[in-house]
Structure formats: structure tokens, C-alpha cells
Amino acid sequence: MNTNFEQAAAKPITQKYLGQKGLIVLITFLSAFIPLSTDLYLPALPRMAENFQAAPSLINLTLILFFIFYAAGSLFWGPLSDKYGRKRILLVGLILYTAASFLCALSGNVYQLIGFRIVQAIASGAATAVAQAIVKDSYSGQKRVSVLALVTSMTMVAPIVAPVIGALILALTSWRGVFVVLALIGLLITLAVIAMEETIAQRSTASILESLGRLGVVAKNPGFMSLLLTFSLMAIPMMSFISSSSYIYVNQFGLSEQVYSYFFAANAFFMVVGPLLYMRSTRFIKPVKLIKVSYVVACISGGLISTVGVSSPWLFALSLVPATFMGSITRPPSANLMLEQQKGDTGAVVSLMSFAFTIFGSIGMILISLDWADRVRVMGLMYVLFALLSLIMWQGISKKAYVQKVIQ
Structure with missing residues (x-):
């Protein structure tokens, strides 16, 4: 056992106000912060470019830099939650997120918007990193895999409804209304966290620098790091679709913002059913x-x-579905496998997981935003390339002795 931790009572923490179902719902909303913070305003990207009279590549920075700074933020929120507790770190992050969302709505130019989005991104790291830590705090074994599958599936509802809601908001008001809605969501989740009982059973007694240093300890775990690299590669083509989908459907295929949101939601539907079918498969x-x-x-x-x-657009959507579905169905076992590679240091583990997925996803977003003649074709080739690379790596490391075989 890590000597930097104080042993707590073995009895699981009960949720006096939320209950176990309420806790799962809260974890789901915390896990959904990224799709809510990005997909809700995807339909507005072309309109924002017109409003600020800015190039699409500059507007895309509100998305690309969001993911980069979210990745950086998620690195320190997790270890800090090991030291100060999940609840306290969540409250700090959520209050910061809510304030930044309101400021995004008040932005006078694209550079202000980019700056406030960076603050919003850093704060989002607290929600997603701590959410996975709460799962490991509260559940173990097969129960944890079941909860991960349920939470993943429920979280994937966000990409379905977010673009549709975003398009409806645009029909009623401007893109600024999207960020007002995000601020209200942040406020509501903050109230739910206030009602949450602390879930961490062992708190780090180390200093802040020592707590952050646990990232290096986890990074030396060959089983965790090899799996992390393998599973994060597919974020490159997946996030290339997220960032370019509105331009592909609206500009390349000539669809309206509302119709685009339906196509996006249809693809996201398969993200929902994948984790639900995992337990049966x-x-x-x-x-x-x-x-x-x-x-x-x-x-x-x-x-x-x-x-x-x-x-x-129909053939594009149908061609994308198999990759979307299979990627979502394997998310719960891959996440559980990575969590099991390291005993203790849960905050550092989930921070590195969030960081790696986001960094690789940002690479995909940058690649697809280059001046390609046909983004659809490039995206397809990215799926082929990184799926092959991931397959080769998985074949090599899945049989290694240093990888815990917890899902076989």
C-alpha cells in the first residue's frame, strides 16, 4: 500500500442525499462535460465565423485549444483530488467552469472567446477526471465494469441531444445563448455536488508537489502506459469527425444546421447502445x-x-456507424483494464487517461482542420491508419506479462 495515504474505514461511503442512483446520475453528468461543452455549440461554428468575421481556422481554435487546455488541466485535478478530496476539487472546478461559461457568452471578439474557452476547458478537467476517480472509489470488480458501461452509455446521450439543442437555441437566439445554457448546467451540477458525500477512502498526506509527482510514478507503469497509448490512438480519427462534422455536413454536403444536428445525433446514438450491449456481448x-x-x-x-x-451525407453517415459502434462497445472494458493496472494513485491514473485521450484527439482535430480538398476522404484514411496501428499494438501488448489480464 502507498505510504503516502491514510487508511480510511473499509465501509463504503453512503450517499445520504443522493443515494446510489443519484450518485450514478451525477457521475454521468460530470463525465458528459466534454461533449456538452463542445457538441452543444458545434452547429454554431459557421455562424460564429460570420459574426466575428473570422476565418473558420480561427474559430476552430475555440475547439482545438479547449481540448489542449482541458488535457493540461486534467493532469493536476486528479492528483489534487487524491490529497484534498473529490468533493472539494469538484466544487472549485465547477464554480470556475460556470463563471467562464457566462464570460464566453459576453465575449466581444473571437480572441476573448478563445481566452474564456481556455479557462472553461481547464475547469472541465476537474469534472471528468474526478468522475472516473469516484467510480473507482465507490465500486470494484464486475460491479465497476457494469457501472462504467452504464455511465458511458448514459454519457453518450449528450452527443445525441447536444447538437439538436444547440440548433434549437440558435433558432431562438444567437450563439451566445449556447454558453448561457452551459453556465446554467454548471450551476445545477454544482448544487448536486454540494449534496454529495465524499467518496475517497484514502487521502494523500503528501505535499502538493509530491501529489503531482505521483503522475511520474504512474507513468513508469509499463502495463498502464502501453495500454494508454494503444487505446488513445483511436481518439485521433474520432475527434477529427467531431471537429469537422459541421463543416462536412453544412458546407460540403449543403445541409442546414438543423438537419446536420440530426445526422450527428444519429451517429451518437450508436455510442449509446454500444456500452449497453457490451455486458451481453x-x-x-x-x-x-x-x-x-x-x-x-x-x-x-x-x-x-x-x-x-x-x-x-447518407453514405458518409452509414460508413461511419461501424467504427462509432465498435469504439463505444469496447470503451468500458478498456477503461477498466487501465484502471486495474495501478493500485492506488487513482487521481493520477484518471488524469493521465483524460490527458492522453484529449491530446491524441487534439492531434486529429488539427490534422483535419488543414486545407484539405476532401475532408471526408482524409478522415476515412485516418481511421484505416490508426485502427491498423492500434491493432498491431494491441496484438503485441495484450499477451505481455506486465499487463494485468483482468478482462479475459
Whole structure:
């Protein structure tokens, strides 16, 4: 056991006000902060470019820099929650997020918006990093995998409804209304966290610098780091779709903002059903093989996107579905596998998980924002390339002795 931690009572913390169902709902909303903070305003990106008379590449910085600074922020929130507790860190992050969202709505130019989005991004790291730490605090074994699957599935509702709600907000008001809604969401979740009982069983007695130094300890774990790299690679093509979807559907295929939101929501639907079907799929195929299959399917899906997907929005959407579905169905076992590689240092583990996924996703967003003649074809090739690379890496490390075989 880590000597920097104080042993707490073995009895699990009960949620006096939220209850266990309420805790799961809260974890879900905390986990959904990123899709809520990005997908809700995706339909507004073309209109924001017109409003500020700015190039799309400059407007895209409100998205790209959001992910980069979210990744940086998530690195320190997790270890700090090991020292000061999950609840206190959540409250600090949520108050900062709510204030930054209101300031985004009041931005007078694109540079102010970018600056406030950076603050909003750093604060978002507290929500998502601590959410996964709460899951590990509160559940273990198969129960944790079930909760991860349920939370992942519920979280994926956000990408379905967020663009639709964003388009409705745009029909009633300007893009500024989107950030007002985000501020109100932040305020409501802050009230829920106030009602939450602290979940951490062991608090770090180390200094702040020593707590942050636990990131280095976790980074030396070969099992965790090899899995982290393998599972994070697919964030590159996935986030390339998130950041470019409005331009593809609205500008390239000529759809309206409202119709675009329906296409985006349809793809996100398969993110929801994937984790729900995961628990049933383990009866027929082992999770280790399921992960392998997911990479093969993603590769085939990428080939379809880059060939037939360029023809119409319908073919593009249908070609993307297999990769989306298989990526979501393997998310719970891959997350649980990474969590099990390190005993203790939960905050550092989840921070590195959030950081890696976001950094790789940001790479995808930057790549797709370059001046390509056909973004759809490029995206398809990205799926093929990174699915093949992930498959090769998974085949190599899944049998290594230093990787805990907790999902076989």
C-alpha cells in the first residue's frame, strides 16, 4: 500500500442525499462535460465565423485549444483530488467552469472567446477526471465494469441531444445563448455536488508537489502506459469527425444546421447502445477478442468512408456507424483494464487517461482542420491508419506479462 495515504474505514461511503442512483446520475453528468461543452455549440461554428468575421481556422481554435487546455488541466485535478478530496476539487472546478461559461457568452471578439474557452476547458478537467476517480472509489470488480458501461452509455446521450439543442437555441437566439445554457448546467451540477458525500477512502498526506509527482510514478507503469497509448490512438480519427462534422455536413454536403444536428445525433446514438450491449456481448466473445474485432471493423469502416462516403451525407453517415459502434462497445472494458493496472494513485491514473485521450484527439482535430480538398476522404484514411496501428499494438501488448489480464 502507498505510504503516502491514510487508511480510511473499509465501509463504503453512503450517499445520504443522493443515494446510489443519484450518485450514478451525477457521475454521468460530470463525465458528459466534454461533449456538452463542445457538441452543444458545434452547429454554431459557421455562424460564429460570420459574426466575428473570422476565418473558420480561427474559430476552430475555440475547439482545438479547449481540448489542449482541458488535457493540461486534467493532469493536476486528479492528483489534487487524491490529497484534498473529490468533493472539494469538484466544487472549485465547477464554480470556475460556470463563471467562464457566462464570460464566453459576453465575449466581444473571437480572441476573448478563445481566452474564456481556455479557462472553461481547464475547469472541465476537474469534472471528468474526478468522475472516473469516484467510480473507482465507490465500486470494484464486475460491479465497476457494469457501472462504467452504464455511465458511458448514459454519457453518450449528450452527443445525441447536444447538437439538436444547440440548433434549437440558435433558432431562438444567437450563439451566445449556447454558453448561457452551459453556465446554467454548471450551476445545477454544482448544487448536486454540494449534496454529495465524499467518496475517497484514502487521502494523500503528501505535499502538493509530491501529489503531482505521483503522475511520474504512474507513468513508469509499463502495463498502464502501453495500454494508454494503444487505446488513445483511436481518439485521433474520432475527434477529427467531431471537429469537422459541421463543416462536412453544412458546407460540403449543403445541409442546414438543423438537419446536420440530426445526422450527428444519429451517429451518437450508436455510442449509446454500444456500452449497453457490451455486458451481453461478453457471453459470446471475450473482451480481449472484442477489442481486436473493434479495430478490424474500424479499419473497414475507414475504407468505406474514404470511398463511398464521399458521395452523399447518407453514405458518409452509414460508413461511419461501424467504427462509432465498435469504439463505444469496447470503451468500458478498456477503461477498466487501465484502471486495474495501478493500485492506488487513482487521481493520477484518471488524469493521465483524460490527458492522453484529449491530446491524441487534439492531434486529429488539427490534422483535419488543414486545407484539405476532401475532408471526408482524409478522415476515412485516418481511421484505416490508426485502427491498423492500434491493432498491431494491441496484438503485441495484450499477451505481455506486465499487463494485468483482468478482462479475459
